[in-house]
Amino acid sequence: MLSMLVLCKLQGSKMEMPLWLAKGLYEKKRRVLSVELPKVYRGGWRTVFGADPTVVDLHKMGPYYYGLGSQMLHFDSPENPEIAQIVLQTFIGRFRRTMDSSQNAYNEDTSALVERLDCLERSLFKAGQSGLNGFQQWEKGRSSHLTASSLVINYRKRKITDLQA
Amino acid sequence: MDAAEVEFLAEKEIVEIIPNFSLDKIYLIGGDLGPFNPGLPVEVPVWLALNLKQRHKCRIIPPEWMDTEKLEEIREQERKLDTFTPIPSPYYMELTKLLLNHAADNIPKADDIRTLVKDIWDTRMAKLRLSADSFISQQEAHAQLDNLTLMEINTTRSFLLNSLNYMYKLRKNLQPTRTHDY
Numbered sequence: 001m002l003s004m005l006v007l008c009k010l011q012g013s014k015m016e017m018p019l020w021l022a023k024g025l026y027e028k029k030r031r032v033l034s035v036e037l038p039k040v041y042r043g044g045w046r047t048v049f050g051a052d053p054t055v056v057d058l059h060k061m062g063p064y065y066y067g068l069g070s071q072m073l074h075f076d077s078p079e080n081p082e083i084a085q086i087v088l089q090t091f092i093g094r095f096r097r098t099m100d101s102s103q104n105a106y107n108e109d110t111s112a113l114v115e116r117l118d119c120l121e122r123s124l125f126k127a128g129q130s131g132l133n134g135f136q137q138w139e140k141g142r143s144s145h146l147t148a149s150s151l152v153i154n155y156r157k158r159k160i161t162d163l164q165a
Numbered sequence: 166m167d168a169a170e171v172e173f174l175a176e177k178e179i180v181e182i183i184p185n186f187s188l189d190k191i192y193l194i195g196g197d198l199g200p201f202n203p204g205l206p207v208e209v210p211v212w213l214a215l216n217l218k219q220r221h222k223c224r225i226i227p228p229e230w231m232d233t234e235k236l237e238e239i240r241e242q243e244r245k246l247d248t249f250t251p252i253p254s255p256y257y258m259e260l261t262k263l264l265l266n267h268a269a270d271n272i273p274k275a276d277d278i279r280t281l282v283k284d285i286w287d288t289r290m291a292k293l294r295l296s297a298d299s300f301i302s303q304q305e306a307h308a309q310l311d312n313l314t315l316m317e318i319n320t321t322r323s324f325l326l327n328s329l330n331y332m333y334k335l336r337k338n339l340q341p342t343r344t345h346d347y
Contacts, residue, residue, distance in 0.1 A: 084338040088332070
């Protein structure tokens, strides 16, 4: 607690702190702190997203683009409506590609496809893949196939089939 | 829902068989079945038909839609229209797989039928994705798709529902009130 009080004395200086702390300390009326918008949400980048959202490497731009964007609105910046709009439009623009790649890549290495997606899109990709894999497994007749758990195989215990041989 | 669960539901569909044994009418909880007389066709659910077939006690008659000409017509129809055509059975995918795996000898041109059904499935899934994309990009509140089967819905369910949930949260941000935790 003492170190926290020391931090508070540093008025007017720039510092980094986690989002949860900034959210907790932020107060509209008393103006305890003002938050600087990360560059991905500022005017220049917003134009890029508006032009073509599919080309951007969202993982590099901060793996939580959508989540952080939604949280930044908490800090009452005058650009809030534009930020909210661009985050939504980016999601809509990239939706098709995420859907197509997740539903068409069966049994391949998906790391190249997932590379440029942010975390929210990755979880969607996983959901799409699980739907696809479930269907394909069923079609091959493997959904009722009993397989030994990998843990059991690794125990290296003596198996009855080996003893009888 | 698993694909296996959808298949389980599909096994309730009725199919015709020709038994080679005789048995009086049997009274099951789900309904009455029989009586079974050798050489006479009788209607039974698919689960029973498959079981009897595996024990070599019957011959399965393919449903009337499981015929290359009919399926070709349906495939052409599906490719022409933008909407989903009504298909003869709400469980076409499951029945095709089950009957062709266990009773291929009773079904003429089994391989062609498999290919045709796969083509129909691929076309319908592509249409489903297209309509999901236009649903999202136009930010509609609701959509109506007729003639979809449970298996198709089941394959896209988790992806579509999650995307719509995320989109709803992002859309709530547009409102000028205080945003809640994401």
